[in-house]
Amino acid sequence: MTLTFAAPARTATPARRPRGRGVRRALTGWAFAGPATLVVVGLSLFPAVWAFFISRTKWNGIAEPQDIGWANYQRLADDPDLAAAAQHTLLLTVLFVPGSIALGLLIAIALNQRIRFIGFYRTCIFVPYVASAAATGILAGYVFNPQFGAANDALRRLGLPTQQFLESPRQALLVVCLIALWGEVGFTSVVYLAALQDVPKELVEAATMDGAGRWRVLRSVTLPQLRPVTLFATVWQTITALQLFDLIYTTTRGGPMNSTQTVVYYVYELAFQTRRLGYGAAVAYLLFAVTLLLTAFAIWRGRRSGEEAF
Incomplete structure (x- = not known):
């Protein structure tokens, strides 16, 4: 009796791609992405790093900059103009963000209906967003002019008292917020409209069959599905x-x-009108830090609650 041992089966090994082909593909990819990467680095990262070094100097843009360390950052807490600008920015944000979210959602719900000329209505809502903000501001200056503006003309026809609008310290920021809403609500409307069309119809039909009305369906089915979009828009x-x-x-x-x-306009005045480039850069970095912290907190809170918006 003889014993025979079978040779172990050879496992097929995947064929290795030639190394030169992978290098050529990498070089081809960088040939397309390289110029755009250089533009991004040149127009964003390099100015940001340079602005940080400027924020540690006393410089008017002409004479030799003087290194003063962290003195510009220490002055931020004692600047009354910065505190006032921060209050104006906070008030504008508190009014603008919820207003744009609420109006965008309402408009998106209206544009999600099957009605005639719906494409025309959607275009009209989105046009102010793609229009130039400078052109929007110039046009709004004529509309809200206290003497011959269309807004006061409408108030006169209705028998209501005329207003000062942009020339009133109490009304100017509210009018600016209104103009900003007119120009930006198209963005939130389009985002919500796309999200509404992705809401599963099975959930809406099931809730309707269970006897839920439109308001109950909106509150219990539609709005929970829109939470990631709401976080992103916010x-x-x-x-x-x-x-x-x-x-x-x-x-x-x-x-x-x-x-x-606002804080951004205060930075502009510091840097380009009073020529205090070092202190202006420090204020700009403070705004960057606040924006970064708010964004990071919103993303962290959204991921903790299971709303993957980013």
């Missing part, structure tokens, strides 16, 4: 409100009596 609109500049520049220039001077 973060995006908060950043938009904190960085609002061009609209203020073309309407009020921070006035009247600095009532619409």
Whole structure:
């Protein structure tokens, strides 16, 4: 009796790709992505790093900069103009963000209906968002002009008292917020409209068959499905409100009596009007830190509650 041992079966090994082909593909990819990467680095990362070094100096942009360490950052807590600008920015954010979210959701629900000319209505809502903010501000300056503006003309026809609008310290920031809503609500409307079309119809039909009305379906089915979108829109609109500049520049220039001077516009005045580039860069970095912390907190809170919006 003889014993025979079978040779172990050879496992098929995947064929290795030639190393030169992988290198060529990598070089081809970087050939396409490299120029765009250089532009991003040159226009964002390099100026950000350079601004940090400027924030540690006393410089007017012409003479030799003087290194003063962290003195500019120490002055931030004792600057009354910065405190006032921060209050204006906070008020604008508190009014703008919830308003844009609520209006965007209502408009999206209306645009989600099957009605005639729905494409035309959707286009009309989105046009102000893609229009130039500078053009929007110039147009709003004519509309809310106290003497010959269309807003006061409408109030006269209704028998109501005319208003000062952008020339009133009490009304100017509210009017700016209204103009910003008109220009930005198209973004939240489009985002919510896309999210509404992704809500599972089975859930809506099941809730309707159980006897739920439209309001109950909206509150118990639709809105919970829109939570990730709401988180994304809230973060995006908060950043938009904190960085609002061009609209203020073309309407009020921070006035009247600095009532619409936000932190971004205060940075512009420091850097390009009073030539205090070092202190202006320090204020800009403070705004960047606040924006980063708010965004990180919103993302952390959303992931903790299971709302993966980013």
